[in-house]
Each structure stands twice: as C-alpha cells, then as structure tokens.
Amino acid sequence: MKQLTQTLLLASVLATGAGSVFAQSTSPSNPNGDRVDREGFGPSFAVVNDLQHLQRLYDLNGRESEMRDIYHDVLLKTQVPAIRQYVYEALARNLLRPTNVDQAITTIRTSLDEDLGTLAKHPSAP
Numbered sequence: 001m002k003q004l005t006q007t008l009l010l011a012s013v014l015a016t017g018a019g020s021v022f023a024q025s026t027s028p029s030n031p032n033g034d035r036v037d038r039e040g041f042g043p044s045f046a047v048v049n050d051l052q053h054l055q056r057l058y059d060l061n062g063r064e065s066e067m068r069d070i071y072h073d074v075l076l077k078t079q080v081p082a083i084r085q086y087v088y089e090a091l092a093r094n095l096l097r098p099t100n101v102d103q104a105i106t107t108i109r110t111s112l113d114e115d116l117g118t119l120a121k122h123p124s125a126p
Contacts, residue, residue: 044082
C-alpha cells in the first residue's frame with residue numbers, strides 16, 4: 001500500500017510539473033493575456049504530441065517498455081529544454097509501471113540536475 005501511495009504521489013507531481021513546465025517554457029509572449037492554442041507552441045508541441053501518441057500505442061499493445069529506447073533517442077537528438085523536461089518525466093512514469101522506483105528516481109534526479117544547470121546558465125529576471 002505504501003508503494004502504491006508513493007507511486008501515485010510521484011505520478012501526480014510529474015503530471016502537474018510537466019504541464020506547467022511545458023507551458024512556461026514554450027508559450028510565446030502574449031501581452032494581452034489571450035489564450036494561445038496548440039499551434040502557438042510550435043514544433044515543441046508537435047514532438048510532445050507525437051511522443052504521447054506513441055506511448056499510447058505501445059501501451060495498448062503491452063509494449064510500453066519499448067518506449068524507453070525512444071525516449072533515450074529523443075534525449076540524444078534534442079537540447080530543447082521543454083522537450084527534454086517532458087521526456088525525462090515521461091521516462092520516469094514509464095519506469096514506474098513495472099515498479100522500478102529506483103530507476104525512476106535516478107531519471108528524475110538527472111532531469112533535476114540538468115534543469116539546475118540550465119537555470120544557472122540563464123537565470124530568470126526578477
């Protein structure tokens with residue numbers, strides 16, 4: 001029961017973080033406060049959308065573990081912070097499915113280290 005609670009807590013944190021980080025990182029400036037549709041996110045949205053569709057297809061066929069290779073491949077191919085953040089979180093969720101919590105923690109810690117490094121290079125304005 002304790003492991004299930006921890007898994008659910010981690011999943012909710014990841015889901016909340018993924019949405020807010022993606023929105024903050026890729027949202028074009030919009031001084032009027034108007035709602036921006038998905039086309040406003042540009043190519044980053046398309047990549048994340050493709051990854052979500054692939055994950056669903058692999059899940060439906062019981063081949064969710066094969067997505068790990070795709071996620072690692074995406075990490076090798078891009079340095080876009082929003083995409084990398086999404087992939088790290090998706091990879092951690094994928095690793096939690098067979099209850100491999102240690103690998104999921106390692107993945108999130110790697111993401112955290114990378115995020116902190118990016119933040120140090122580009123501190124946000126107050």
